[in-house]
Amino acid sequence: MTAYWAGDPADVSINAICALAAVSKPALYREFGGEDGLMRAVLDRYADQVLSEIFDILSRGLTLDGTLAALIQFASVDAKMDAGCVFFKMRAGKHRLGPMTRDRVDSIDAAAVAAFEAYLTASRAAGEWTGDQPAPVVARYLVEQLGLALTQRAAGEDPAQVQITLALALSVVRRA
Amino acid sequence: MTAYWAGDPADVSINAICALAAVSKPALYREFGGEDGLMRAVLDRYADQVLSEIFDILSRGLTLDGTLAALIQFASVDAKMDAGCVFFKMRAGKHRLGPMTRDRVDSIDAAAVAAFEAYLTASRAAGEWTGDQPAPVVARYLVEQLGLALTQRAAGEDPAQVQITLALALSVVRRA
DNA sequence: ATAATAAAATACCAGTAGGTACGAAATTTG
DNA sequence: CAAATTTCGTACCTACTGGTATTTTATTAT
Numbered sequence: 001m002t003a004y005w006a007g008d009p010a011d012v013s014i015n016a017i018c019a020l021a022a023v024s025k026p027a028l029y030r031e032f033g034g035e036d037g038l039m040r041a042v043l044d045r046y047a048d049q050v051l052s053e054i055f056d057i058l059s060r061g062l063t064l065d066g067t068l069a070a071l072i073q074f075a076s077v078d079a080k081m082d083a084g085c086v087f088f089k090m091r092a093g094k095h096r097l098g099p100m101t102r103d104r105v106d107s108i109d110a111a112a113v114a115a116f117e118a119y120l121t122a123s124r125a126a127g128e129w130t131g132d133q134p135a136p137v138v139a140r141y142l143v144e145q146l147g148l149a150l151t152q153r154a155a156g157e158d159p160a161q162v163q164i165t166l167a168l169a170l171s172v173v174r175r176a
Numbered sequence: 177m178t179a180y181w182a183g184d185p186a187d188v189s190i191n192a193i194c195a196l197a198a199v200s201k202p203a204l205y206r207e208f209g210g211e212d213g214l215m216r217a218v219l220d221r222y223a224d225q226v227l228s229e230i231f232d233i234l235s236r237g238l239t240l241d242g243t244l245a246a247l248i249q250f251a252s253v254d255a256k257m258d259a260g261c262v263f264f265k266m267r268a269g270k271h272r273l274g275p276m277t278r279d280r281v282d283s284i285d286a287a288a289v290a291a292f293e294a295y296l297t298a299s300r301a302a303g304e305w306t307g308d309q310p311a312p313v314v315a316r317y318l319v320e321q322l323g324l325a326l327t328q329r330a331a332g333e334d335p336a337q338v339q340i341t342l343a344l345a346l347s348v349v350r351r352a
Numbered sequence: 353a354t355a356a357t358a359a360a361a362t363a364c365c366a367g368t369a370g371g372t373a374c375g376a377a378a379t380t381t382g
Numbered sequence: 383c384a385a386a387t388t389t390c391g392t393a394c395c396t397a398c399t400g401g402t403a404t405t406t407t408a409t410t411a412t
Contacts, residue, residue: 200391
């Protein structure tokens with residue numbers, strides 16, 4: 001996970017991972033079955049360990065502005081996300097993934113959109129979100145903007161700049 | 177250019193290009209010097225032939241809303257951009273590019289931001305754009321949003337969906 | 353201690369990447 | 383037409399990919 005997180009998952013070879021983990025290649029194949037299995041396992045671990053924070057933010061019962069601020073903080077400033085996001089990195093190079101990993105990417109993507117949609121629907125019911133766009137559209141929008149911010153961070157852009165851009169993008173939800 | 181446009185530039189091998197163009201490998205190397213030179217030449221041609229349309233839109237003297245609508249149309253609906261954008265594809269995988277190509281990517285990126293900034297400054301002077309954000313920030317924002325839309329199209333997403341997302345993102349400029 | 357078995361690593365496979373040495377073909381010059 | 387020169391493509395190189403056959407090591411049973 002460390003190796004995939006630090007660089008581009010598609011550019012990290014099995015050989016490099018074995019060297020980094022001081023593990024023989026057959027041992028890795030016994031454990032994970034192959035590159036696809038390894039990536040899927042990494043993505044699962046990453047979802048449990050990191051992406052869960054995003055879902056957490058949505059379930060904290062914060063105000064809409066507070067939730068957006070927390071999301072902005074997490075994606076654009078938090079030092080943990082300095083190297084970007086394994087999930088969005090994999091999603092960006094989806095065509096290079098094995099079938100199992102690709103399925104995981106798709107299902108995590110769908111789960112994220114669903115979580116945002118649920119949050120927005122609740123927020124609208126509570127009279128906090130007054131936008132007139134359909135919740136599914138805005139949910140997808142939020143996921144894409146978070147992905148953009150995390151991709152920018154992976155590219156080494158200044159967190160302050162990323163924050164400004166993301167805040168601008170999310171301001172749509174506050175006002176419209 | 178066709179091959180790079182159709183897929184991921186980093187995944188198209190020199191061998192594949194030679195086969196596609198019915199050209200021997202040494203011939204390609206004599207002409208372009210190597211993969212880096214070829215990509216740089218492709219990017220130059222692409223900028224002249226395709227990206228120029230974006231700069232064109234900015235210099236048509238349209239209203240702010242008209243300009244944004246034209247940009248949305250171009251990036252999310254125009255059939256020419258069905259496979260995404262060579263420039264943003266290369267920028268997304270910048271770490272894999274050779275030095276010359278990377279330099280071109282950076283300079284095109286800077287030129288695009290500068291063009292948008294000039295447009296916004298003029299638009300503000302004409303009293304058409306009333307946003308209070310700094311022009312450079314919004315210029316960068318617009319480039320990133322266009323890139324996001326074109327990346328989504330390259331991933332095969334429904335143009336109508338891409339259009340909705342991009343329109344939502346650009347609505348920031350209209351209102352704020 | 354020794355034979356049978358389970359586990360793990362070394363060494364290798366085929367395929368492909370970018371790149372080039374060198375011989376063959378075409379062209380220019382006398 | 384013949385010789386010198388330039389142009390061009392076949393065949394090859396090394397490096398590295400994901401993946402595995404085979405041998406070596408460790409463990410267990412007798």
